[in-house]
Amino acid sequence: MPEISLRSAAADWDAVLDRLGVDWGERAVILGPGADAIAERFLLAGSPPLVASGDTVAVLGGEPPDDDIARATPRSVPLAAGEADVVLAVHAWDGPPTLSAVVSEARRLVRPGGSVMLAELDVAALEASTARQYPMVALRLVAPDAAAALAASCLSRSLLEIELVRAGFAAVGSERVDLTRGGFASRADHAAAVTAGLWRGTATLPADVRERLGAVALALGDGGAVVDCEPWVLVRGFRRP
Numbered sequence: 753m754p755e756i757s758l759r760s761a762a763a764d765w766d767a768v769l770d771r772l773g774v775d776w777g778e779r780a781v782i783l784g785p786g787a788d789a790i791a792e793r794f795l796l797a798g799s800p801p802l803v804a805s806g807d808t809v810a811v812l813g814g815e816p817p818d819d820d821i822a823r824a825t826p827r828s829v830p831l832a833a834g835e836a837d838v839v840l841a842v843h844a845w846d847g848p849p850t851l852s853a854v855v856s857e858a859r860r861l862v863r864p865g866g867s868v869m870l871a872e873l874d875v876a877a878l879e880a881s882t883a884r885q886y887p888m889v890a891l892r893l894v895a896p897d898a899a900a901a902l903a904a905s906c907l908s909r910s911l912l913e914i915e916l917v918r919a920g921f922a923a924v925g926s927e928r929v930d931l932t933r934g935g936f937a938s939r940a941d942h943a944a945a946v947t948a949g950l951w952r953g954t955a956t957l958p959a960d961v962r963e964r965l966g967a968v969a970l971a972l973g974d975g976g977a978v979v980d981c982e983p984w985v986l987v988r989g990f991r992r993p
Contacts, residue, residue, distance in 0.1 A: 764931045766793040769840075769869075772988065778837030779813035781861055783826035783854060784844035784871075808844065827853040834863040842871040843906070848915075851907060855919045864993040868921060869986055870912045873952070874928055875903045877983035883972055887942075887980050888933070888951040890968040895954070895961050902953040912987040921989025933980040942978040943970035950980065 770776075776798040782790050791802050791810035800813025804821035809829055811817060819830035826844035839858040845851040858868045883889040892899035909926055916924045934950060936942040942950075947966030949955030954962060 764929070765790050765840075766797040768929045768931075768986065770797065772869075772986075774838060774867075778866075779835065780811075780838040780840065781829060781831070781836045781858075782810040782812075782840050782842070783829075783858070784808055784842035786842065790840070790842065827857050829857060829861060831861055833860050836861045837863060837866045839866070839868045840871065841869070843873065845907065846905065848907070848911065851911070851915055855915050859919050859921070859991060862991050864991050867988055867990050868916065869988045870916065871984055871986050872909075872912060873902075873906045874909070874983040874985040875906045876908065877928060877985075879903075881983070883968070886983060887946070887969055887972060887978075888982065890965060890972075891951055891954065894964050894968060895957055898953045898957055898961075909985045909987065912985070916987060916989040919989075920992060922992050924987065924989040926985055926987040929984050929986055930981040931984050933982050936978045936980070939970055939973060939975045939978055942980060943967070945980075952982075 776794065777800065779800060780794060782794070785808055787808055787810040788805045791805060791812055794812055795802060802810065802812050803814060803816045804811040806821040806824050808826055809821055809824040811821065811831065814835060817824070817830040821830065824830055826841060827850065839862050841854050841858055844854045855868070855870070862868055878886055878889055881889055891902070913924055913926055934945060936945060943966040946969040947962050949962060951965070954965060
């Protein structure tokens, strides 16, 4: 399954959540690959201190968990029920069954009146866009099998919304956000990064395929600066009091 890591996109999360009115003084739990990188952005925005961080779980504010956070997963976090004000889960699942388990754990963690947010790469937006808007669209032209594997690993907006409603959350809504995969001083620098595996699902592709992807990236525009973005969908709900 292609890795969905937010380490290179974490710089955008504080701006996205600030726009949604997230209170940076609240206790937050972050679930999913790159949780520690997103937690760093929370800290810069003025959140409570990081009290525990593992590969896929980060906790900000309050007392440290009793158990080792390194053993925690998005489906099992060593915190008491209702201890979080905000739970952000970012591609913390590998299919519908684990989505249900993650949402169930998020509901347990969040206090009544608190919010849960689910974020996923918006494959539908990629499929409806051009490579000039989102350069990684070129993946489906050059390496369709890799593009199909990436698409299969991502869940739809409607499925995320349905799962929050099914779990009893109120005022469920969603929006699309663009997250930065990387910024580059020139088209050549961007093409070199693409050849090296910048786009999701490409790091393990054969070198000749990645070279073709780099050539496509180089041909997308002039030699000026490039900001390579991805579309994500963010679904939010509130736990009923």
